[in-house]
Amino acid sequence: MRKVTGIGETVYDIVFRDGQPQAAVPGGSTFNSMISVGRCGIPASFLSEVGSDKIGEIIKDFLTYNGVSTASVNTLPGKTPLSLAFLNENDDAEYSFYRDSYDKHPDFTYPELEKDDIVIFGSFYALNPKVRPQVRSFLEYARSREAIIYYDINFRPSHKKDLGECWDSIWENIEFADLLRGSHEDFHTLFGIDDAAVVYSEKIGGKCPHFICTRGSDPLEIFDVGGFRKEYPVGKIKTVSTIGAGDSFNAGIAYAIVKYGITRDMVCKGLPEDLWDKFTACAQAFSADCCKSMYNYITPQFGEDMAL
Numbered sequence: 001m002r003k004v005t006g007i008g009e010t011v012y013d014i015v016f017r018d019g020q021p022q023a024a025v026p027g028g029s030t031f032n033s034m035i036s037v038g039r040c041g042i043p044a045s046f047l048s049e050v051g052s053d054k055i056g057e058i059i060k061d062f063l064t065y066n067g068v069s070t071a072s073v074n075t076l077p078g079k080t081p082l083s084l085a086f087l088n089e090n091d092d093a094e095y096s097f098y099r100d101s102y103d104k105h106p107d108f109t110y111p112e113l114e115k116d117d118i119v120i121f122g123s124f125y126a127l128n129p130k131v132r133p134q135v136r137s138f139l140e141y142a143r144s145r146e147a148i149i150y151y152d153i154n155f156r157p158s159h160k161k162d163l164g165e166c167w168d169s170i171w172e173n174i175e176f177a178d179l180l181r182g183s184h185e186d187f188h189t190l191f192g193i194d195d196a197a198v199v200y201s202e203k204i205g206g207k208c209p210h211f212i213c214t215r216g217s218d219p220l221e222i223f224d225v226g227g228f229r230k231e232y233p234v235g236k237i238k239t240v241s242t243i244g245a246g247d248s249f250n251a252g253i254a255y256a257i258v259k260y261g262i263t264r265d266m267v268c269k270g271l272p273e274d275l276w277d278k279f280t281a282c283a284q285a286f287s288a289d290c291c292k293s294m295y296n297y298i299t300p301q302f303g304e305d306m307a308l
Contacts (some may be wrong), residue, residue: 001042001043001308002042002116002117002257003111004037004042004117004120005046005113005119005147006031006034006046007046007048007119007120008028008030008047008121008126009048010026010031010048010049011082011099012081013025013026013083013084013296014084015294016085026058028125029125029152029247030048030121030123030152031046032247033250033254034046034063035062035297036252036286037251038067038303039067039297039300041307042255043067045068046069049074049075049105050080051076051080053079053080055080060073071111074106076105078100078102081098082099084097084098085243093241095158102130105130105134110138110141114147115146115147116147116263117148118254119138119150120152121151122181123156124155124159127166127170127173132169136172146264148178148179148263148267149176150250150254151176151177151180153170153182154183155170155189155190163190174208178209179253181212182211183213183214183215183246184196191203196223197229199213200223205223209224209225210222210223210225215234218234219234220280222280224276225269228270228272228276230276241291241295248286248289248290249284252285253283255308259308260275
């Protein structure tokens, strides 16, 4: 079976509602995606870093338990980052992060990639100057192996102050990507543009062939290099927490690529509507399942039901 590899940060999320802690779980944007992938039985690897503390051990054990290889997770001297997530009345979260600062980050040990394997990356970790050389090097390796590269921009407003030193890396990441996802909030923060069609025509389309723009509970839009464009409504569900919803959406796309035998050549040429319909159905199902619990990923039972 084809493999999915992610690269991103790890944190330990403590989730609050009404000022009281409700859950404490391992997290991180790409980390969440990889847990969902692993729970479906798809071979998975994760490139990341943890501290040399008890939380770091918990996170590595959690990855292993959920079928994700930790062979490329580096252990740094110090504490694993903590994230405090404060849920509002709409079950959306505001975050505060607490982390040690490291001047040097070791290179990663790369898992073996084969043609048409899938790589997921994104968020500020993919832009952070302190680890940017390692991220770029891995993306160059993934491109040389003809893997399908999926980039989730996931650029939070709290990092807007860092845009000046991040622009080159953002555009470089977009050019690496075969598939690009972002929320309308991402593009408002980056470009001051809310219209997905304008973002694609003026910013994204000439650099990345496929663009997925999500809008929370509003319809998402897909733009394809072949000229395809379509809106997909989002089903109404009772949410417990939206933390990890987008990350699970990304896992659903990776799952669909494996399930339906999508190759990089197919992606580059443009996908027909029926395949986009299947992609979207998987991604939305993964996201919806995540929203029904306090956790950042699909439930183990959903993973068993969807196992390939």
